[in-house]
Structures are given as C-alpha cells and as structure tokens.
Amino acid sequence: MKTKSMLQVKNLTKEIGKKRIIDNISFEVPQGEIFGLLGPNGAGKTTMIRMIVGLMRVTGGEILIHDHSVTSQFEQAMKYVGAIVENPELYKFLSGYQNLVHYARMIPGVTKQRIDDVISLVKLEDRIDDPVKTYSLGMRQRLGVAQAILHQPSLLILDEPTNGLDPSGIRELRDYLRHLAEVEGTTIIISSHLLSEIELICDRVGVIHHGRLMEVKVMKELAPMEKGGSQVVQFQVDQPTKGREALIKLDWNTTVRELPEGFEIDLTKEQVAELNAHLVAVGVRIYEIRCQRSSLEDRFLELTRGE
Amino acid sequence: MTKFINLIVNENMKIMHRPRLWVMIVLLIVSVLLMAIFINNGNQEAEQPTDLLGFVSTSTDVLFLAKIFAVILAGDIVASEFSWGTIKLLLIRPANRTKILLSKYLTVVLYTLFFMGVLLVSSILFGVLFFHGQPSAHPNLYSPSKIIGTYLFQFIGIVMEVTFAFMISTVFRSSSLAIGLSIFLMFTGNAFVQILHHFEVDWGKYLLYANTDFTQYLAGNQVLFQGMTIGFSIMMLCIYFVLFHFFSWISFIRRDIDV
Numbered sequence: 001m002k003t004k005s006m007l008q009v010k011n012l013t014k015e016i017g018k019k020r021i022i023d024n025i026s027f028e029v030p031q032g033e034i035f036g037l038l039g040p041n042g043a044g045k046t047t048m049i050r051m052i053v054g055l056m057r058v059t060g061g062e063i064l065i066h067d068h069s070v071t072s073q074f075e076q077a078m079k080y081v082g083a084i085v086e087n088p089e090l091y092k093f094l095s096g097y098q099n100l101v102h103y104a105r106m107i108p109g110v111t112k113q114r115i116d117d118v119i120s121l122v123k124l125e126d127r128i129d130d131p132v133k134t135y136s137l138g139m140r141q142r143l144g145v146a147q148a149i150l151h152q153p154s155l156l157i158l159d160e161p162t163n164g165l166d167p168s169g170i171r172e173l174r175d176y177l178r179h180l181a182e183v184e185g186t187t188i189i190i191s192s193h194l195l196s197e198i199e200l201i202c203d204r205v206g207v208i209h210h211g212r213l214m215e216v217k218v219m220k221e222l223a224p225m226e227k228g229g230s231q232v233v234q235f236q237v238d239q240p241t242k243g244r245e246a247l248i249k250l251d252w253n254t255t256v257r258e259l260p261e262g263f264e265i266d267l268t269k270e271q272v273a274e275l276n277a278h279l280v281a282v283g284v285r286i287y288e289i290r291c292q293r294s295s296l297e298d299r300f301l302e303l304t305r306g307e
Numbered sequence: 308m309t310k311f312i313n314l315i316v317n318e319n320m321k322i323m324h325r326p327r328l329w330v331m332i333v334l335l336i337v338s339v340l341l342m343a344i345f346i347n348n349g350n351q352e353a354e355q356p357t358d359l360l361g362f363v364s365t366s367t368d369v370l371f372l373a374k375i376f377a378v379i380l381a382g383d384i385v386a387s388e389f390s391w392g393t394i395k396l397l398l399i400r401p402a403n404r405t406k407i408l409l410s411k412y413l414t415v416v417l418y419t420l421f422f423m424g425v426l427l428v429s430s431i432l433f434g435v436l437f438f439h440g441q442p443s444a445h446p447n448l449y450s451p452s453k454i455i456g457t458y459l460f461q462f463i464g465i466v467m468e469v470t471f472a473f474m475i476s477t478v479f480r481s482s483s484l485a486i487g488l489s490i491f492l493m494f495t496g497n498a499f500v501q502i503l504h505h506f507e508v509d510w511g512k513y514l515l516y517a518n519t520d521f522t523q524y525l526a527g528n529q530v531l532f533q534g535m536t537i538g539f540s541i542m543m544l545c546i547y548f549v550l551f552h553f554f555s556w557i558s559f560i561r562r563d564i565d566v
Binding site for chain 1: 309310313314316317320321324325391392393395396398399400401402403561563564565
C-alpha cells in the first residue's frame with residue numbers, strides 16, 4: 001500500500017469577487033498515482049491547478065505538497081513540482097535549448113547531462129537550437145513537457161497535456177507518463193475535458209463540476225465487468241430476429257435493445273460467453289461482440305447534467 | 308532555493324537575445340558619431356567644444372536617449388511576461404515572487420548603467436578621433452569632475468523614471484501603457500513643473516520632476532520653488548522611490564496570475 005500523500009488539498013475554496021469558483025474541495029493523491037481532474041470547460045479545473053502551483057491565492061483551506069504548504073512554504077513546495085499550465089508558453093525568440101537552460105538555472109541540481117537527456121526523451125535533438133517561434137504546436141508541447149520534467153519532479157501537473165499533439169505523440173506521452181509513475185514513482189495530476197484521455201491513463205478520477213468535487217472514482221471500479229458486474233454489450237449478427245428469439249428463450253432478466261444489425265444487452269462476463277455459445281448452437285452467425293466501455297462517460301454525464 | 312544571480316543571468320539572456328537591444332546600442336553610438344561630425348564641421352565661432360573634454364561634456368545631451376531606452380526596457384520587462392504568457396512558467400519555480408521582481412528591477416538598473424557606459428565610451432572614442440589637439444575656447448566650462456557630476460545626477464533621474472515605468476509595467480501588466488505613459492511624462496513633466504514655477508504654484512515642489520534636476524542647487528543657480536533645498540529633493544526622491552517599489556511589489560506578489 002502506498003501511504004505517503006504527495007498532494008493534500010484540504011477544504012479548498014476560491015472566490016473571485018462574490019463568485020465562488022472552487023467550493024470546499026478536499027482530496028489527497030498518494031505517491032506514484034496518476035490522478036485525473038475531469039470536468040466540463042469552466043468547471044474550475046484550471047483554477048484548481050493554478051492554486052496548486054501557487055499562481056492563484058487560496059481564499060480558504062490549504063494545499064500541501066510533500067507536506068509543505070504552497071502558501072507559506074512556497075519555495076520548498078515548488079522544488080517538487082513540474083507543471084504545464086494550459087498551453088506551454090515559452091520564449092519564442094530563444095532557442096529550445098536556451099529555454100531549457102533558463103528554467104534549469106532556476107532549480108538547483110539540473111546538470112547539462114540531464115538537459116540533454118530530456119531533449120532526447122522528447123525527441124527534439126534536431127531542432128533544439130532553432131528559435132521556438134519556428135516550432136510546430138506539437139514541438140512546443142513537447143518542449144513544454146521537457147521543461148516540466150527537467151528537474152525530475154516528484155509531482156508532475158499537466159493541464160490539458162495532449163492539446164496539439166498528434167495521435168502518436170499522445171501515445172508516447174501516455175507511455176512515458178506511465179513509466180514515470182510506475183518506475184520512478186512520480187505522482188501525476190492531469191486535467192482534461194476529454195474523457196477518453198483520462199480513461200486511458202489515470203488510476204483515479206475526480207469529477208469537478210461548478211467548482212465542486214462531485215466524486216472521486218477508482219478507474220477499475222468503472223469497468224464493472226472485471227469485478228463481476230454487468231455492462232452493455234453489442235452483438236452484431238447475420239439474423240437479428242432469430243438471435244433475439246434465442247436470447248428470449250434463455251430467460252435472463254435483462255433488457256434487450258434492438259439494433260439494425262443485431263442487439264444491445266446488459267451482461268456479465270460469464271453471460272457473454274454463454275450467449276455466444278448459445279447463438280452459435282442455434283445457427284446464428286456472429287460478426288462482432290463489442291463491450292461498450294462508456295461507464296465513465298455515463299457517470300460523467302449523470303454528474304454534470306441537469307441543474 | 309534558486310541562486311539569485313541566476314535569475315539576473317536569465318533576465319539578461321531574455322533582453323540580450325532580442326534584436327531591439329542591438330538597435331538601441333547602435334542608435335546610441337551613431338548619435339554620438341553624428342554629433343561629433345556635426346560639431347566638427349560646424350560653425351567655429353559658436354561656443355562649440357574643440358577638444359576631447361569639451362566633446363565628452365557636450366555629448367552628455369545624448370543621455371536622454373539612454374533614458375528612453377532604459378525606460379523601454381523597464382516598461383517591458385514585467386508586462387511582456389504577461390503578454391507572452393510565460394509568467395505562468397516563471398512563477399512556478401522555487402524562487403518566490405519577490406526575488407523574481409527584484410531580479411527584473413536590478414537587471415534594468417544594470418542596463419541603465421550599461422547604456423550610460425556605451426555613451427561614455429563612444430563619446431571618448433569619437434572625441435579622440437575627431438577632437439585632437441586645440442584646447443577649447445572656454446577651458447573653465449568643461450572639467451572631468453563636471454562630466455562625472457552630470458552622469459551621476461542623470462543616473463539618479465533616469466533611475467527614478469525607470470522605477471516609475473517598472474511600476475506601471477507591473478501594476479497594469481501592459482508594456483505599451485508603461486512605455487507610453489513614462490515617455491509622455493518624461494517630455495511633459497518638466498514643462499508642467501516649469502509652468503507651475505512660472506505661476507509660483509507652491510505645491511509644484513512636491514512633484515517628482517521638480518526634484519530630479521540637481522543642477523538647480525549648484526552655485527549661482529536659482530531653485531525652482533521657494534524653500535527647496537538639496538535635502539528636501541533627496542527626501543522627496545526617496546519617498547517616490549519607496550512608493551513606486553511598494554506598489555510594484557504589492558501588486559506583483561498578491562495578485563492572481565490569470566493570463
């Protein structure tokens with residue numbers, strides 16, 4: 001069991017004017033966890049992240065990074081933090097390398113060797129001496145990641161990190177973040193409004209809506225079939241009518257929805273195999289069985305819909 | 308945490324790698340060169356310097372250009388980080404906001420000294436090249452101590468204007484406002500003080516621009532407003548200096564970064 005909390009957020013509140021942007025949020029993130037902050041645009045994710053990195057003052061409550069308060073022990077707390085807040089805005093008139101040297105000078109212990117290692121990690125070797133203004137959005141994003149991990153932070157905070165990355169870049173970033181969390185024990189906080197992204201990478205997800213933390217979910221719980229629960233499964237078959245009749249004969253207490261080329265049904269893991277065997281036995285040809293892994297999306301919409 | 312000197316090295320890097328610095332340096336040198344050429348080819352009867360000392364002394368007029376350039380750097384150094392959005396990545400390091408702000412201010416003061424140094428060196432250089440030999444008609448007019456005095460007084464004045472521009476830059480987070488307002492006041496401030504002087508409006512002596520010109524206290528000169536002394540001016544400048552810094556600092560460390 002991981003017990004050490006890298007980040008503790010306690011009763012955090014933020015008011016701007018009379019408006020309450022963040023309303024009494026508390027959560028903890030243990031070391032080595034990838035924690036997702038999910039919420040629609042304007043829910044308070046960015047405000048949350050800006051308070052964690054000290055760009056915005058807290059109205060109430062406190063934030064501890066490695067047991068150091070961001071408010072009263074800013075310098076100690078920030079030693080552990082690497083971050084990208086929204087788009088990584090870098091000095092366009094400097095080269096990529098100069099940008100990294102700039103940030104390296106601000107943190108004790110970053111060697112020249114480390115800078116070179118990070119450059120090859122984000123695959124910018126060929127262009128690192130060019131001015132940043134000549135970089136594509138994807139390259140700027142990678143340079144942004146480079147400055148965030150330069151000092152091997154134990155808490156990495158990424159606000160919408162895949163903006164502007166191409167699919168292979170997203171894939172690489174994901175693999176790298178996994179590596180950081182699992183091998184180096186880095187704690188990572190990712191905010192996003194993209195469900196798919198959060199789903200693929202995070203261990204736990206906090207859903208923020210209207211400045212409130214609605215729920216914190218362990219990702220594994222959101223795949224109920226793995227835990228013996230039921231989930232929506234789509235069957236694509238050659239004779240939908242015959243298939244459905246066969247299904248009714250099984251007399252399972254579940255609802256079936258008709259689809260043009262098959263049907264959709266709530267099933268447990270075992271039932272999927274059973275139904276498959278049964279359909280084959282009655283001579284229905286099966287083209288596809290697909291598990292709809294939209295449980296987080298359902299949950300998200302449930303939480304954020306309707307006010 | 309962060310070594311303070313590194314912050315200054317960083318600020319210097321960000322100024323050095325922009326073309327405008329080199330334009331400023333070239334303009335300073337070219338201005339002194341043009342001045343040397345004009346005086347050298349000009350009317351010999353007028354009170355023109357004819358020797359090195361005279362030229363170096365006369366070329367202190369170009370200090371107004373150094374002042375404008377220093378104000379441009381000061382008005383830009385904080386505000387540009389906001390307009391570029393780079394302030395976000397700058398303020399999430401183990402260096403608190405006070406240190407960041409101080410490093411920026413000191414960098415601007417160092418550049419003020421640098422511009423004045425460029426001016427002094429180039430005026431000596433062109434003075435040697437163009438004004439060799441014959442002593443000036445009015446030997447009492449020019450002396451090394453007067454030149455040093457002019458540079459020193461001007462430095463104090465420039466630092467005050469730089470501090471003002473720096474404050475506007477920090478409080479309003481806008482380079483154009485900071486540079487525009489500072490240069491506008493630079494040109495109108497003295498005129499305004501002169502108008503107040505003309506009508507003998509007494510509170511004029513509390514204005515910044517009434518106190519930046521120390522030559523009024525030199526022997527034989529008249530003070531702008533009755534009752535002004537060198538001690539009074541030094542005190543007024545100190546008050547302005549502290550106030551400018553207080554507003555910059557409080558606005559920089561307390562306000563949220565929402566760019």
